[in-house]
Amino acid sequence: MNIGIIGCGNISETYFECQNLFNNFNVVACADINIEAAKNSGEKYNVKTFSVDDILANDDIDLIINLTIPTAHKEIIIKSLNAGKHCFSEKPLAMNFNEGLEISDLASSKNLYVGCAPDTFLGAAGQKARSLIENNKIGNVVLGTFNIMSHGMEHWHPNPDFFFKPGAGPVFDLGVYYITQLVNLIGPIKSITSLSGTATSERVITSEPRKGEKIKVETPTTLMGTLEFHNNAKIQFFCSWDVWKHKHTTIELYGLEGSMIVPDPNFFSGDILMSNKEEDWQVINNDKMLLGIPNKTDNNGVKIANYRGIGLSDMIDAISNQRQARCSLDLAVHVLEAMEGIIKSSNQRAIYNMNTKLKQPDFLGDSEIIKLKK
Secondary structure (H helix, E strand, C coil): CEEEEECCCCCHHHHHHHHHCECCCEEEEEECCCHHHHHHHHHHHCCEEECHHHHHHCCCCCEEEECCCHHHHHHHHHHHHHCCCEEEECCCCCCCHHHHHHHHHHHHHHCCCEEECCCHHHCHHHHHHHHHHHCCCCCCEEEEEEEEECCCCCCCCCCHHHHHCCCCHHHHHHHHHHHHHHHHHHCCEEEEEEEEECCCCEEECCCCCCCCCEEECCCCCEEEEEEEECCCCEEEEEEECCCCCCCCCCEEEEECCEEEEECCCCCCCCCEEEEECCCCCEEECCCCCCCCCCCEECCCCCEECCCCCHHHHHHHHHHHHCCCCCCCHHHHHHHHHHHHHHHHHHHHCCCEECCCCCCCCCCCCHHHHHHHEC
8 A cells, every 4th residue: 555644753753664564555655734844754765745635635645644643633534534545543543532433433434444553562572462361371360450650751852741731641641552452462441440640730841952841730640540341350550650760560460370461562572471370480582573573773772673563554454355453443442432431430530331342353473474574
């Protein structure tokens, strides 16, 4: 497929380059409301530059990658669908559940696909953990935890304002990775209970170039509670940007026969720790799996596995073969509802019962990965 990118910010580099990893799409054009940003990307990656309206009107483009700011995600997805194009969006799908349903209704009526990040759950760690669970290595998962704790983004991000507005906060910005991974591992969510808090009403930027400026906090910066899944597992969560240091792990799952620690779902690989009953932890390394082989270097010079774009490639294959994509619209809407449900439960001090229930995304095996990789 011929791909057009709308939104030429920092994340766009990943999507321009992922066409070098997968064999069923080519990025041929880009656009941005900042025409200079689009021109710079067009020159760097040797693709055509358009206005947003013109890229949507271009009949040579089959699919739009939506990398705009979160508040514009729904608008660009709707415009892409109305232009007769499939769309793959960065997370979150939209700002709220109702917007997600609107997208779903339009996509269905147009018979077009919409996919959404994150696709990191398709990586080596997520799929290996899935296979271990499905092969009953820790028994039925009954309990678990996930933890997202830091002190926000104002000390490193040059423009951190949007992190503290509705549609962001620790759940919408980072929790989306954890919730998506949990749905991949143990299935859909049934209900949610949560409490929220905001440590301070303002944040002081300590990064350059806006050091000393104050940000008004407009969304909770701490959310704690429990997700109950349809398989009856209860997963406790602690999502906060009000914590300086901690020693909690990312995701822990407790089964009837043992326990598992799953690495940070923001990444494609990482060691899994697993214990059978009272045995010591065994380390399961995934660096030799197809989507776990280190292929990039992070900001600290450490080799990591980064295969962002696999969700897009899988969706294009799904379109060709008329099947459900793994980073499907159903998954994105379910996760969006769960994130909003966490906020609603905390606001109402009541259990939030989920409206959506989806089929667990299919396992991604080596034979399918080989078919998509260059």
